[in-house]
Structure formats: structure tokens, C-alpha cells
Amino acid sequence: MKVLLLELYNYREWTELLGEDREWKIQEVQHFLSYRLVDRVSQMGGALLPLRYDLFLVLADGIMNAKLTSLFRYAVRLSPVMVRGCMGHGRNPVEAQGEANDCLHDLEPGRLSLGNYEDSPVAVVHYDLNGFRDLTAQTSMYNAFVEVQKLVLDVMLRTYKLGGVTQYLGGDNVITFLNPEDVDGALDLVSTNVKAGVGIGFTPRQALRNATKALTEIRKERKVLWKIVSGQ
Numbered sequence: 001m002k003v004l005l006l007e008l009y010n011y012r013e014w015t016e017l018l019g020e021d022r023e024w025k026i027q028e029v030q031h032f033l034s035y036r037l038v039d040r041v042s043q044m045g046g047a048l049l050p051l052r053y054d055l056f057l058v059l060a061d062g063i064m065n066a067k068l069t070s071l072f073r074y075a076v077r078l079s080p081v082m083v084r085g086c087m088g089h090g091r092n093p094v095e096a097q098g099e100a101n102d103c104l105h106d107l108e109p110g111r112l113s114l115g116n117y118e119d120s121p122v123a124v125v126h127y128d129l130n131g132f133r134d135l136t137a138q139t140s141m142y143n144a145f146v147e148v149q150k151l152v153l154d155v156m157l158r159t160y161k162l163g164g165v166t167q168y169l170g171g172d173n174v175i176t177f178l179n180p181e182d183v184d185g186a187l188d189l190v191s192t193n194v195k196a197g198v199g200i201g202f203t204p205r206q207a208l209r210n211a212t213k214a215l216t217e218i219r220k221e222r223k224v225l226w227k228i229v230s231g232q
């Protein structure tokens with residue numbers, strides 16, 4: 001599988017230039033960057049995980065290097081600091097990001113390093129709490145938010161061991177990208193409280209769309225807790 005890591009270089013030094021009344025300014029820049037990059041990456045068929053906001057992970061299977069190069073140039077134009085980017089590959093996204101991470105260490109800011117690796121199919125598990133709206137109504141919005149953060153941590157720790165990378169999307173939605181062969185282990189987290197739509201595709205975006213289809217089908221019948229949808 002292929003992953004592109006984009007790192008905002010010397011980000012900390014930049015944040016310190018903003019003075020002490022700075023956190024809101026940093027938030028503005030981070031959300032702006034992630035808004036523009038999510039759009040660009042999705043147009044290419046990929047998926048962007050904003051992670052720490054100064055480090056973006058792009059699931060890159062099925063995307064041509066020329067497009068990734070143009071994405072990098074776009075990020076360079078938008079970013080307040082220098083950017084560097086590396087592609088890594090491996091059996092799963094965790095291995096791939098490890099290789100990309102090692103490559104970033106030795107790369108000069110402003111540079112992009114891509115490899116010519118074979119594309120692999122991509123799986124995403126979209127976890128969704130059952131009864132989130134009821135929980136919110138019966139307790140409070142903040143309480144429901146705390147419950148979701150517990151799910152995020154459970155999912156992240158369990159799927160990291162399986163080679164998956166996880167991102168909180170919002171609401172009660174948590175996604176993990178994995179090698180399709182490792183999806184079974186990720187379904188251990190499914191319970192009467194948590195359902196999962198699994199999508200498999202030739203691009204990360206296709207996988208995400210299929211996971212949403214799977215969740216929609218689960219909701220229609222409410223008979224199963226997980227479902228897999230694959231194809232274009």
C-alpha cells in the first residue's frame with residue numbers, strides 16, 4: 001500500500017512567531033489547510049487524514065505520481081512554512097507511513113520524494129456508534145462527545161496493531177484505512193454499540209464511498225452489525 005506524508009517544516013518556529021495570543025490563529029491556518037487539501041486529494045481519488053495538522057497523511061493507492069506532485073506544489077503554495085513530502089509503501093498503511101517517515105528525516109525542506117510502487121486495493125472501516133443521537137439527547141452533547149473520543153482511542157489502538165491508520169471525522173464517525181486482508185481483526189470492535197461499514201476499492205475515495213454504502217445498507221435492515229461493499 002502507498003502513503004504520502006506531507007510535513008510542515010519548522011512549524012513550531014512559525015507558531016512562536018505569532019506571539020502569545022496565537023492558538024486561534026494556528027487553528028485558522030490548520031482548518032484552512034485541511035479544507036483545501038481534503039478537497040484537492042478527494043478530487044484525485046485519494047483520502048487525506050489531517051492527523052496533527054502539521055503532518056498530513058494521504059492514502060495514495062491508485063493515484064498517479066504526477067497528481068501527487070501537483071498536490072505537493074499546491075500544499076507548498078498554501079502553507080505558511082516550507083513543506084516536505086515522502087511516499088512510503090508497505091503491506092499496510094502503518095508500514096507505508098514508517099517508510100515515508102524515515103525518508104522525511106533525510107529530506108530537505110521544499111523537496112518531494114516519490115517512488116514507483118504498485119497500486120494495491122484499499123480497505124476502510126467506517127465505525128459508527130449506535131444511538132448517538134439518543135445518547136446526546138439523554139445526556140448532553142459534551143458527554144456524547146466524550147463517549148466518541150473513547151471509541152476513537154479504542155479503534156486507534158486496536159487497528160494500529162493491524163497496520164491500520166485511524167482518523168476521527170466528526171460526529172460519531174471514525175475511520176480506519178487497512179490492507180483489505182486485515183479487515184477481519186478490525187471487526188472485533190463491532191458490538192451492539194458500534195456498527196461498521198467496510199468499503200474496499202481501487203482508490204481510497206472509492207473505498208470510503210463503499211463504506212458509506214455499507215452503513216446505509218446496515219441502517220435499512222438493522223439486522224447485521226457490519227457489512228462489506230467492494231467494487232468501483
Ligand SMILES: Nc1nc2c(ncn2[C@@H]2O[C@H](COP(=O)(O)OP(=O)(O)OP(=O)(O)O)[C@@H](O)[C@H]2O)c(=O)[nH]1
Pocket residue numbers: 128129130131132133134169170171172173219
Ligand atoms: N457522516 C458524518 N456525520 C457527521 C460528521 N460530523 C458530524 N456528523 C454528525 O454525526 C451524527 C451522526 O449521527 P448518526 O450516526 O446518524 O446517529 P445515530 O443516532 O447513531 O443513528 P444510527 O447511526 O442510524 O444508529 C449526525 O448528527 C451528523 O450530523 C461526519 O464527518 N460525517
